[in-house]
Amino acid sequence: MKKTTLTITLLGAFFALHAQNYTIKGNLVGQGNEKIIVKGIEGAITVEAKNDVFELTGPAGEEPFVTSVSTGIDRNLYLGGGKTGMYQPPLPLEIVLTKGAKLTITGAALDLNLASVTGDAFNDSFTQFRKAEEPLIKQMAALQKQMVESRIMGVKDAMAEIAPKMLENRKAISASRKKFIKEHPEAFASVYYLSMTARDYNTAELEAAYNGLASTYKNTRYAKGIVAKIESVKIIQAGGPAPDFTKPGVDGKPVSLSQFRGKYVLLDFWGSWCAPCRAANPHLKELYTTYSAKGFEILGIASEKVSGQTQAEKVWKEAIEKDGLTWTNVLNNEVSMKQDLVQLYGIEAYPTQILLDKEGKIVARWTGAAGKQLDDKLKAIFNN
Numbered sequence: 001m002k003k004t005t006l007t008i009t010l011l012g013a014f015f016a017l018h019a020q021n022y023t024i025k026g027n028l029v030g031q032g033n034e035k036i037i038v039k040g041i042e043g044a045i046t047v048e049a050k051n052d053v054f055e056l057t058g059p060a061g062e063e064p065f066v067t068s069v070s071t072g073i074d075r076n077l078y079l080g081g082g083k084t085g086m087y088q089p090p091l092p093l094e095i096v097l098t099k100g101a102k103l104t105i106t107g108a109a110l111d112l113n114l115a116s117v118t119g120d121a122f123n124d125s126f127t128q129f130r131k132a133e134e135p136l137i138k139q140m141a142a143l144q145k146q147m148v149e150s151r152i153m154g155v156k157d158a159m160a161e162i163a164p165k166m167l168e169n170r171k172a173i174s175a176s177r178k179k180f181i182k183e184h185p186e187a188f189a190s191v192y193y194l195s196m197t198a199r200d201y202n203t204a205e206l207e208a209a210y211n212g213l214a215s216t217y218k219n220t221r222y223a224k225g226i227v228a229k230i231e232s233v234k235i236i237q238a239g240g241p242a243p244d245f246t247k248p249g250v251d252g253k254p255v256s257l258s259q260f261r262g263k264y265v266l267l268d269f270w271g272s273w274c275a276p277c278r279a280a281n282p283h284l285k286e287l288y289t290t291y292s293a294k295g296f297e298i299l300g301i302a303s304e305k306v307s308g309q310t311q312a313e314k315v316w317k318e319a320i321e322k323d324g325l326t327w328t329n330v331l332n333n334e335v336s337m338k339q340d341l342v343q344l345y346g347i348e349a350y351p352t353q354i355l356l357d358k359e360g361k362i363v364a365r366w367t368g369a370a371g372k373q374l375d376d377k378l379k380a381i382f383n384n
Contacts, residue, residue: 022097023057026105028071028115035072040097041065043308052109060099063220064122066192068092073109077144080152088144091137096122096188113137125187133176140169174200178209186214195222199348203233225343232344241360242267245339247301247330250317255330257299257360264291264363264381266298266374267354269347272319273305277351280369281323287378288327294382295358300329301341303350309333 024038031052038045040058047056074083075090091113095103103123107115114134117123130137143166150158177197181190191213198206210226217223232243242257249255257265268284270277288298302319304312312333320329332341341347345354353370355363355377364370364377 020060020099021057022060022099022101022103023055024103024105025055027053028105028107028109028112030109031071031073037070039067043311060097060101064188065097066094067097068094069105069112071109071112075110075112077148079148094126096126098122122188125184125189128187129180129189129193132180133173136169136173136176140173143169181209182212185212186216188217191217191220192222195225195343198226198229198343199346203230206230221337221340225340228339228344229346236362239361242354242356242362243344245341245344247332247341249328249330250320255328260297260299261360262358263295263297264358265356267356268298268300269303269345269350269352270300271303271305271350272315274350276369278319278323280351281325283371285324287374291378291382296378298327300325300327301332302329303332303342
């Protein structure tokens, strides 16, 4: 009897676990037997298609998680020098993973970013969003290809003619997204894409757009990121201190910005993948050696472009050790992230460096390594 009870319990746990997994089935014209890769919450999941058809499954988190699907088929736009030269990577297909979701992907492998994803309201809204901007995305791809071809052939007149068209296309895409968000306040896609395009709005416009959304998804990390950005900008504009945050340090223990009050702090937004960030580290090491004893601290904030917590921690810690960084570093990729510091501080490029005074107020902000400008600031502050 006990054995039967144990067997039933284990089977129940097994089916409960698998009921929480998502399942994706797909049929992409031209996919053949190439790989399909989904960036899951625990790392990349890779399967090989068979005659355009594929199926995979994986675990989902407690709330909707937006991620990407890519294909092993070469969709890169090469910028000269053949396939061994520089290239522009293709747009992936964005999907939403939730517990128990059963999704279906259909479309063409070469246009994967425009594929249809059905199966729940989250992905239905993303598909609707893609359909709304599909003509503009196709126009963008055509213009990019024309620009590359003109550059390779050295036709400067053609390049000069294409450039303004590309600018108008970008403006049209931005306008199309704003229109969708305004007209579909109940859609999860509107919440997500408002969080992703917040930089296209001024503070008042962003707040109005957020207030116009339905309350349905305002408890998600994406909505909370919008609120945090609005609040942080208001605080900064009012002359208040930079928004506080707590993130895990290298040893896993929590590190808060507020614990550095009383010192000048340089927030260094970087990543192990970012060559300009890594190139700036030797100079930061020199500054830290010169001024740390006088009340200067550096707080590195890394955002890693990998799937899964384990891999993010691995590449982050390896970069810290290789570059010999002795100041405090935190990771912006932790599981169940409650604060996205990239959104909170409006980071649009790497590195971004922000200098705070002893009260936590922003003294200066630089997109790219600050270099001599930071040198001059620190010399003036510490009379060096």
